[in-house]
Amino acid sequence: MPELPEVETTCRALRGLISGERIVNVNIRNPRLRWPVEACIEEKIKGRRIEEIKRRGKYLLFRFDTGTAIIHLGMSGSLRVVEQGTPYKKHDHFEWNFENSRIMRYHDPRRFGCLLWTEEPEESHYLLRHLGPEPLEDGFTDDYFYGMCQRRSVMIKSLIMDAKVVVGVGNIYASESLFRSGIHPMRKCNRISERRVKLLRLEIQNVLNDAIASGGSTLRDFLSANGNPGYFQQRLYVYGREGEACHKCGHIIQQCIIGQRSTFYCKCCQG
DNA sequence: CAAAGGTCCTGCTCGC
DNA sequence: TGCGAGCAGGACCTTT
Numbered sequence: 001m002p003e004l005p006e007v008e009t010t011c012r013a014l015r016g017l018i019s020g021e022r023i024v025n026v027n028i029r030n031p032r033l034r035w036p037v038e039a040c041i042e043e044k045i046k047g048r049r050i051e052e053i054k055r056r057g058k059y060l061l062f063r064f065d066t067g068t069a070i071i072h073l074g075m076s077g078s079l080r081v082v083e084q085g086t087p088y089k090k091h092d093h094f095e096w097n098f099e100n101s102r103i104m105r106y107h108d109p110r111r112f113g114c115l116l117w118t119e120e121p122e123e124s125h126y127l128l129r130h131l132g133p134e135p136l137e138d139g140f141t142d143d144y145f146y147g148m149c150q151r152r153s154v155m156i157k158s159l160i161m162d163a164k165v166v167v168g169v170g171n172i173y174a175s176e177s178l179f180r181s182g183i184h185p186m187r188k189c190n191r192i193s194e195r196r197v198k199l200l201r202l203e204i205q206n207v208l209n210d211a212i213a214s215g216g217s218t219l220r221d222f223l224s225a226n227g228n229p230g231y232f233q234q235r236l237y238v239y240g241r242e243g244e245a246c247h248k249c250g251h252i253i254q255q256c257i258i259g260q261r262s263t264f265y266c267k268c269c270q271g
Numbered sequence: 272c273a274a275a276g277g278t279c280c281t282g283c284t285c286g287c
Numbered sequence: 288t289g290c291g292a293g294c295a296g297g298a299c300c301t302t303t
């Protein structure tokens with residue numbers, strides 16, 4: 001579920017619901033996430049106020065005066081805010097109870113996500129230290145991106161999914177942005193014209209902005225029974241459409257595997 | 272049985 | 288031969 005737009009949607013929803021709230025209780029029901037959830041996190045944040053909630057790549061950062069809690073949603077994780085008395089669902093692994101009687105619950109069937117605690121400045125934490133620029137912020141320039149393409153020789157899809165190059169481009173939006181810019185996903189990144197690389201950079205931003213905009217419409221449902229932030233209603237040109245007709249030219253959408261991940265493209269539109 | 276939207280880690284290959 | 292960088296593949300889990 002969570003690519004950058006979903007994490008951003010979650011981040012905005014949480015800000016509206018629990019920013020500035022004091023945590024009155026922490027309940028770790030199953031610490032066995034990607035890395036074990038340390039029991040000490042309870043004493044670190046209990047009684048503390050969330051001073052800021054922000055996103056870096058696909059990581060959510062909850063800043064307290066004592067340090068920062070880092071949550072990643074992995075492949076199947078989600079965060080919901082519910083009212084007291086809401087029954088647990090299977091795979092609700094931890095929760096934070098707030099003074100305002102709301103509860104933030106972490107749900108994650110595959111347990112690829114994490115909850116970590118750090119007292120370092122967040123940018124020097126080992127998981128965040130080597131992350132590339134945010135795709136929607138100033139550091140992700142044409143010059144920077146073309147430079148990375150020149151310096152490497154991997155397939156372009158692998159390059160844009162590399163968090164050291166740019167954060168937040170997951171499997172869905174990688175295929176979508178390559179379609180929008182007319183680049184075959186298996187093209188070596190150093191064999192693409194500067195003009196096309198610049199177009200790709202722009203289309204990465206466009207597809208992420210579009211997805212955030214449609215995710216934004218689900219914010220008000222965050223507190224309801226179904227807390228899934230969704231990228232539904234979204235117009236996907238190629239992802240998951242193998243065997244169907246291309247919306248632009250009518251040719252059949254193809255599927256291949258790159259870096260163990262399903263990849264979708266139109267061999268007519270993407271030279 | 273295959274595949275699912277993430278990403279860290281290991282071990283291999285290649286070029287110097 | 289030895290080394291580092293860059294790259295591909297494996298691993299982590301459960302559900303459909």
